[in-house]
Amino acid sequence: MEINRPALVVMGVSGCGKSSAAAAIAGTIGGRMIEGDSYHPPENVEKMRNGIPLNDEDRAGWLERLAGVLADGVAAGEIPVLACSALKARYRDVLRSRTPGLGFVFLELTREAAFERVGHRPGHYMPSSLVDSQFAALEPPVEEDGVLTVDATRPLADIVTDVRDWLSRGI
Numbered sequence: 576m577e578i579n580r581p582a583l584v585v586m587g588v589s590g591c592g593k594s595s596a597a598a599a600i601a602g603t604i605g606g607r608m609i610e611g612d613s614y615h616p617p618e619n620v621e622k623m624r625n626g627i628p629l630n631d632e633d634r635a636g637w638l639e640r641l642a643g644v645l646a647d648g649v650a651a652g653e654i655p656v657l658a659c660s661a662l663k664a665r666y667r668d669v670l671r672s673r674t675p676g677l678g679f680v681f682l683e684l685t686r687e688a689a690f691e692r693v694g695h696r697p698g699h700y701m702p703s704s705l706v707d708s709q710f711a712a713l714e715p716p717v718e719e720d721g722v723l724t725v726d727a728t729r730p731l732a733d734i735v736t737d738v739r740d741w742l743s744r745g746i
């Protein structure tokens with residue numbers, strides 16, 4: 576399949592389905608799923624576990640690492656598919672900095688649906704009390720290049736089909 580992006584980031588607030596969609600998309604396009612949460616330093620995870628939202632400083636080193644992981648993956652001939660909140664425009668610019676043409680799939684979800692999903696996910700460090708802070712930080716990627724916005728409540732298979740169609744169209 577012809578793919579018109581070197582790599583993808585599946586983005587949005589906690590619970591929007593980033594990890595699920597990134598895995599499904601990677602499986603379909605022959606990409607490599609990368610779980611961005613695995614690259615948070617332990618201090619960040621501890622903060623979130625304690626119900627404290629991350630700030631720009633907390634996220635800075637994490638985003639730089641992820642920018643490197645994306646670029647390294649592309650250099651190695653892979654199509655990285657990264658699950659990463661990437662909530663603010665300047666965070667996305669950090670990720671783009673080393674991978675020109677990077678694509679973003681924005682999974683759009685209401686606050687209510689995010690609460691519902693995060694509250695029902697067993698064994699995860701992210702408490703639903705942090706959902707409001709995720710929406711406060713979110714700068715939806717409107718008018719940015721290389722973005723597909725998808726309704727995150729649609730079935731995963733439909734989301735994957737939309738992404739495939741989008742990727743096979745010209746830039």
Ligand SMILES: Nc1ncnc2c1ncn2[C@@H]1O[C@H](COP(=O)(O)OP(=O)(O)O)[C@@H](O)[C@H]1O
Binds near residue numbers: 696730
């Ligand atoms: N398209 C979808 N429709 C319904 N439920 C979904 C969908 N995508 C993910 N979920 C569910 O929502 C919850 C959060 O998904 P997850 O992939 O962990 O999101 P994130 O990585 O953005 O936090 C999980 O319980 C998952 O099974």
Ligand SMILES: O=C(O)[C@H](O)[C@@H](O)[C@H](O)[C@H](O)COP(=O)(O)O
Binds near residue numbers: 594612629634659
């Ligand atoms: O930038 C952030 O505040 C975090 O990356 C956050 O957005 C992310 O959602 C958490 O790491 C929880 O992980 P889940 O997205 O899997 O809930």
